[in-house]
Amino acid sequence: MSLLELHQISKSYGEGPTAVRALAEIDLSVDEGHLVAIMGPSGSGKSTLLTIAGSLEEPTSGEVAIDGASLRAMSRNDKARLRRRTIGYVFQDFNLLPGLTAAENVALPLELDGVSARKAHQAGLAALEQLGLADRAGRYPDQLSGGERQRVAIARSVVGERKVLLADEPSGALDSTNGEAVMRMILDACKRGVAAVVVTHDAHLASWADRVIFLRDGRAVDHVAPDLSDSSLATPRA
Amino acid sequence: MSVRHAILALLSEGPKYGLQLQKEFESSTGEVWPLNIGQVYTTLQRLERDGLVESDEAENEGTQKGFHITDAGSTELSSWLNTPPDMTSPPRDELVIKVLSALRVPGVSVHDVIQVHRRYLIELMQQWTRLKEDEADFDLTFALVVDAELFRLDSVVRWLDTADGRLKRAASEPSVASTGPRLGRRLVVRR
Numbered sequence: 549m550s551l552l553e554l555h556q557i558s559k560s561y562g563e564g565p566t567a568v569r570a571l572a573e574i575d576l577s578v579d580e581g582h583l584v585a586i587m588g589p590s591g592s593g594k595s596t597l598l599t600i601a602g603s604l605e606e607p608t609s610g611e612v613a614i615d616g617a618s619l620r621a622m623s624r625n626d627k628a629r630l631r632r633r634t635i636g637y638v639f640q641d642f643n644l645l646p647g648l649t650a651a652e653n654v655a656l657p658l659e660l661d662g663v664s665a666r667k668a669h670q671a672g673l674a675a676l677e678q679l680g681l682a683d684r685a686g687r688y689p690d691q692l693s694g695g696e697r698q699r700v701a702i703a704r705s706v707v708g709e710r711k712v713l714l715a716d717e718p719s720g721a722l723d724s725t726n727g728e729a730v731m732r733m734i735l736d737a738c739k740r741g742v743a744a745v746v747v748t749h750d751a752h753l754a755s756w757a758d759r760v761i762f763l764r765d766g767r768a769v770d771h772v773a774p775d776l777s778d779s780s781l782a783t784p785r786a
Numbered sequence: 787m788s789v790r791h792a793i794l795a796l797l798s799e800g801p802k803y804g805l806q807l808q809k810e811f812e813s814s815t816g817e818v819w820p821l822n823i824g825q826v827y828t829t830l831q832r833l834e835r836d837g838l839v840e841s842d843e844a845e846n847e848g849t850q851k852g853f854h855i856t857d858a859g860s861t862e863l864s865s866w867l868n869t870p871p872d873m874t875s876p877p878r879d880e881l882v883i884k885v886l887s888a889l890r891v892p893g894v895s896v897h898d899v900i901q902v903h904r905r906y907l908i909e910l911m912q913q914w915t916r917l918k919e920d921e922a923d924f925d926l927t928f929a930l931v932v933d934a935e936l937f938r939l940d941s942v943v944r945w946l947d948t949a950d951g952r953l954k955r956a957a958s959e960p961s962v963a964s965t966g967p968r969l970g971r972r973l974v975v976r977r
């Protein structure tokens with residue numbers, strides 16, 4: 549079942565001759581359990597696509613549906629609930645709350661959603677542990693390295709019962725070992741049925757995806773969805 | 787891949803038979819590079835000729851010959867391990883030549899050509915990554931070899947991305963768009 553559906557999405561910023569067309573007629577459908585990567589040069593519209601899919605921004609035209617519900621018909625409150633409960637979002641610049649510890653940041657969406665503080669904290673710790681950050685749980689964001697902050701943001705996006713995970717450059721400040729840990733965490737979420745979209749410049753990350761979509765100047769120009777049973781690698785393992 | 791030195795490395799652990807060397811070579815490269823037994827024996831013959839290994843006399847007809855490394859072999863192995871491979875001159879890379887050629891062919895979009903190759907490389911990377919997804923049967927040597935391959939392919943993707951961007955920028959800034967006017971300018975300066 550398709551958890552995220554974008555139909556003919558276009559987005560322009562500004563009006564008249566100075567308008568910037570950030571996205572043009574994008575169709576995208578991501579099923580339960582699937583991981584899609586979006587690649588493309590800087591300015592090609594990747595973040596715009598993600599913010600529209602995450603209901604953080606309105607498209608100029610086109611339709612978005614999440615878990616079968618069209619965003620067009622939703623009130624602001626409905627959308628806020630959707631973002632809290634259904635969508636996990638990793639921003640390009642992480643967006644951690646400075647007054648909360650790593651564990652509190654991760655537990656926050658659960659608490660906002662009515663989970664008891666103790667349970668939320670446990671879930672937060674478990675997610676941090678999976679990314680090798682158990683001993684950083686009590687630190688504040690400004691006491692963490694860039695890569696650690698990024699992993700906290702990722703942990704926050706996967707806790708709870710989210711159905712859709714949207715991540716913008718989730719490996720930006722990570723070395724490749726941690727990048728791989730992050731992708732494994734996202735894949736684990738997919739195995740639990742989450743539909744994930746990852747925006748990335750990094751071909752290593754993209755290679756974890758079931759499908760890769762290439763954007764250029766706001767358009768989807770190509771995609772990769774290989775038949776992985778038909779490996780062409782020259783190795784007996786393949 | 788230097789089979790010769792890989793075999794010396796395996797013999798540095800102790801004497802071994804040809805068949806054993808074949809098996810260990812394959813498992814020590816994460817079974818990514820198959821090696822046939824004929825190749826093992828030709829390599830051993832050459833190593834023996836060069837005095838880097840010695841064979842033990844087979845005890846009787848039909849038993850396998852064992853091989854051990856000589857002092858000269860150990861010296862050779864150690865110097866090989868510490869000598870960087872020659873990377874001084876750029877290889878004549880077929881993909882680079884294709885992209886450069888695409889610039890010259892009328893009616894061909896170099897960006898489309900770049901995308902064809904980018905897509906292919908990412909597909910290959912997906913296949914390698916699938917191999918390491920299952921951590922259970924993922925041993926250390928295999929992981930190292932898969933990583934090396936992924937980084938090799940990734941570096942090509944990054945070159946394509948950079949070329950794509952550079953060409954796009956050049957097209958939007960006519961002053962650097964083609965080599966034509968620039969060469970002309972240079973000629974004027976020289977005169």
Ligand SMILES: Nc1ncnc2c1ncn2[C@@H]1O[C@H](COP(=O)(O)OP(=O)(O)OP(=O)(O)O)[C@@H](O)[C@H]1O
Pocket residue numbers: 561562568569570588589590591592593594595596597
């Ligand atoms: N709020 C805005 N107002 C005006 N233009 C915008 C706005 N946000 C984005 N844009 C423009 O839309 C285009 C797409 O931007 P977007 O952030 O989606 O790119 P991106 O693919 O995520 O790039 P990067 O890889 O650099 O993060 C760019 O030309 C950008 O300048």
Ligand SMILES: [Mg+2]
Pocket residue numbers: 594595596640716
């Ligand atoms: Mg962006």
